[in-house]
Amino acid sequence: MLLDDIRSARIPGGTALRAAAVAERLGVSVTPVREALRRLEKDRLISYEPHHGATVIDMGADALEEFYGVRAVVEGLGARLAAGRITPEHLVGLDALHAEMVADLGAGALAGLGEKSRAFHLSIADIGGPAFLGQHARAIRNSVPVPAAASLWLDPVQARANLDAHEHILAALRAADGDLAEKIMIDHVRQAGVSRAS
Incomplete structure (x- = not known):
C-alpha cells in the first residue's frame, strides 16, 4: 500500500x-x-x-534524465534480444495489446494507456531477457513514481506518436531485426524523457 x-x-x-x-x-x-x-x-x-x-525522494531534472537514459539502455537491449527469441505466440499477444491501445485512443479512452504501455514494454523485456532483464526493467520503472494524472499518454498527440513507435518496434521484432528494434526502442524511450522534461 x-x-x-x-x-x-x-x-x-x-x-x-x-x-x-x-x-x-x-x-x-x-x-x-x-x-x-x-x-x-x-x-x-x-x-x-x-x-x-x-x-x-523528489526527482529533479537530472534524476529524470538518468532514469530515462537507463530505461533506454535496458529496454533497448530487451528489444534487441527479443528480436532473436520472439515466437509467433509472443507476437500475437503483443499485436493484440497494441490493437487494444489503438482502439482505446480512437475511442478517447486515454486513462489506461499508460499501464498498457508499461505492459507492452515489460513484455518485450521479458521475452528478450527472461532470466533477469525483465526484472531489472521493472525495478528501474518502479524507482520513479509517475502520477497517473501526469502520464504522457493523456495527450492524444503524444499517444499517437507513442503508438507509432510501438508499431515500428513490432515490425522490427516481426522481421527479427535486433539492431532496428533496439534503435527504435531507445529513441522511443529517450523521446519520452524529452517530453517529460519539457
Missing part, C-alpha cells in the same frame, strides 16, 4: 514519512512500517536522515 502510494505519487516527492503516523493510517503496528521504510530506502524511493526521519 505504501509502495503503491509512492509509485503513483499519491504521496508526492518531498513528503516526510513518520513511521508512527504511517502505521496509524494503515492500521498496522510500527514494526512492519519500519521494515517497509528500510526496503523503500534500499530501492531509493525514500531517503533517511538520522533524527529527521524518512522523506520521499
Whole structure:
C-alpha cells in the first residue's frame, strides 16, 4: 500500500514519512512500517536522515534524465534480444495489446494507456531477457513514481506518436531485426524523457 502510494505519487516527492503516523493510517503496528521504510530506502524511493526521519525522494531534472537514459539502455537491449527469441505466440499477444491501445485512443479512452504501455514494454523485456532483464526493467520503472494524472499518454498527440513507435518496434521484432528494434526502442524511450522534461 505504501509502495503503491509512492509509485503513483499519491504521496508526492518531498513528503516526510513518520513511521508512527504511517502505521496509524494503515492500521498496522510500527514494526512492519519500519521494515517497509528500510526496503523503500534500499530501492531509493525514500531517503533517511538520522533524527529527521524518512522523506520521499523528489526527482529533479537530472534524476529524470538518468532514469530515462537507463530505461533506454535496458529496454533497448530487451528489444534487441527479443528480436532473436520472439515466437509467433509472443507476437500475437503483443499485436493484440497494441490493437487494444489503438482502439482505446480512437475511442478517447486515454486513462489506461499508460499501464498498457508499461505492459507492452515489460513484455518485450521479458521475452528478450527472461532470466533477469525483465526484472531489472521493472525495478528501474518502479524507482520513479509517475502520477497517473501526469502520464504522457493523456495527450492524444503524444499517444499517437507513442503508438507509432510501438508499431515500428513490432515490425522490427516481426522481421527479427535486433539492431532496428533496439534503435527504435531507445529513441522511443529517450523521446519520452524529452517530453517529460519539457
